[in-house]
Amino acid sequence: MIRYPYLEEGATIGVTAPSSGVGVELHDLIDLSCSRMKAKGYDVIVGETVWTQRKAKSAPARLRAGEFNEMMSNDRIGLIIPPWGGELLIEVLEFLEFERFKPKWILGYSDISVLLLAITLRTGIATAHGTNLIDLRGEFSDNTTAKWQSVLSMKAGESVIQHSSDKYQKEWQHSNPSPCVFHLTERTDWKVISNAAVTMQGRLLCGCIDVIRHLIGTPYGDVRHFQEQLISNEPIVWVLENCELSTADLRRSLVQMRLAGWFDNCAGILFGRSGANRPVDDYTVEDVYEDLYEEVRIPIVYDIDCGHVPPQITFVNGAYVEIEAREGKGIVKQTFNP
Structure with a gap:
């Protein structure tokens, strides 16, 4: 609960x-x-x-x-x-x-x-x-x-709907302060691995991959207990973002999460925009997402409003979420179900 x-x-x-x-x-x-x-x-x-x-x-x-x-x-x-x-x-x-x-x-x-x-x-x-x-x-x-x-x-019991942003910030400009802090100049475009509209529903879990991966195998990262004891085996929707990882390190981390069972009974995975994702030997972040999709066969959406490339949607860990991604736009409905 x-x-x-x-x-x-x-x-x-x-x-x-x-x-x-x-x-x-x-x-x-x-x-x-x-x-x-x-x-x-x-x-x-x-x-x-x-x-x-x-x-x-x-x-x-x-x-x-x-x-x-x-x-x-x-x-x-x-x-x-x-x-x-x-x-x-x-x-x-x-x-x-x-x-x-x-x-x-x-x-x-x-x-x-x-x-x-x-x-x-x-x-x-x-x-x-x-x-x-x-x-x-x-x-x-x-x-x-x-x-x-x-x-x-x-x-x-209440619900709230959030929409993908119109524009995002490409880079920080600390020498040019903005009244709203961010400089939103680039058009937001939520992308889907299958290039088709997707929907997903489940319980939301979020985090920065660089750091939450270190919870695997500890008493603080027991996703299976959470799923079985607190949400009655409802599917999980993951929202993840990468702060500093190269594509190879990102791939290693996602494989580790999968092998640890973090993607079991998962309804979809969303990835935030990132200024990292440095290719390794022509291995791009799109390749990483494609490889993960081949393994889990669930909707994967990327470049969403989450993480270190602002702005970002407020996602609530544990909330029931319904997400739709279509033609570059996203809709996130969160309901505070017990």
């Missing part, structure tokens, strides 16, 4: 850094992001880990876990948003108090997807794969990014 948090109007947002914190030279980004949240009517509590960064992490693992556990037990806080991702979130998992967690929204992506996936798989608490706090510092958000509030404000 999936348990869904509910974001109340005027809720308190907890900002903590279970992966990377923010160096002194970028503290103004946190201040600006928090002021934007306050302008929307939220209260904000910022943890100490947010303000520090050393040796690829905000703080030692026990400190990061302790601050996160404290925010999860703080009844004032209705939503936790890390500042951004990072590298070493996996270090904190063994110190998290999963059995004490109550339903509370956690929103983020990249390395944060390790935390999101582990919590949903172990506890059945829905988590939200989407924007991070730093990317909400703009004067306004594009329509795709802004949907996070509508999604997290749904109640159990």
Whole structure:
């Protein structure tokens, strides 16, 4: 059974850094992001880990876990948003108090997807794969990014529909700030391996392949338990994205996931746009997707709105999802079924 948090109007947002914190030279980004949240009517509590960064992490693992556990037990806080991702979130998992967690929204992506996936798989608490706090510092958000509030404000049993973006950002332009943070210049085009319209339905699971693959074989990546004990053997729809992997490493990772049973009883796989996917010996990312399709024979859609090439749709781990991809466009309907 999936348990869904509910974001109340005027809720308190907890900002903590279970992966990377923010160096002194970028503290103004946190201040600006928090002021934007306050302008929307939220209260904000910022943890100490947010303000520090050393040796690829905000703080030692026990400190990061302790601050996160404290925010999860703080009844004032209705939503936790890390500042951004990072590298070493996996270090904190063994110190998290999963059995004490109550339903509370956690929103983020990249390395944060390790935390999101582990919590949903172990506890059945829905988590939200989407924007991070730093990317909400703009004067306004594009329509795709802004949907996070509508999604997290749904109640159990309700549905929300999101559409593929019109345009996406090809590259970051930090020297040319935008009022909505992103520079959306390229036409979005969801692609399907079969070149035909596809639909899929099932329970949603999301993550950055670079990091969630390391949950395989651990107590935090038991997809079979999740499927059998928490969603009554309903099919899974995977939404995955690649941050830094070459095509060969991506292929190895997907084979490992398949051999570990992560794609058993799977209704479809969607891949986000990526600035990585470096070909190896003429082996392209399209070749990777074709090879995976030959093995699993389920719909595969790629270049969708997810991950490190913004904007991105807010996907909820554990939600019942119905997805349609047709003529370069996508429709995502999520229903908060228990």
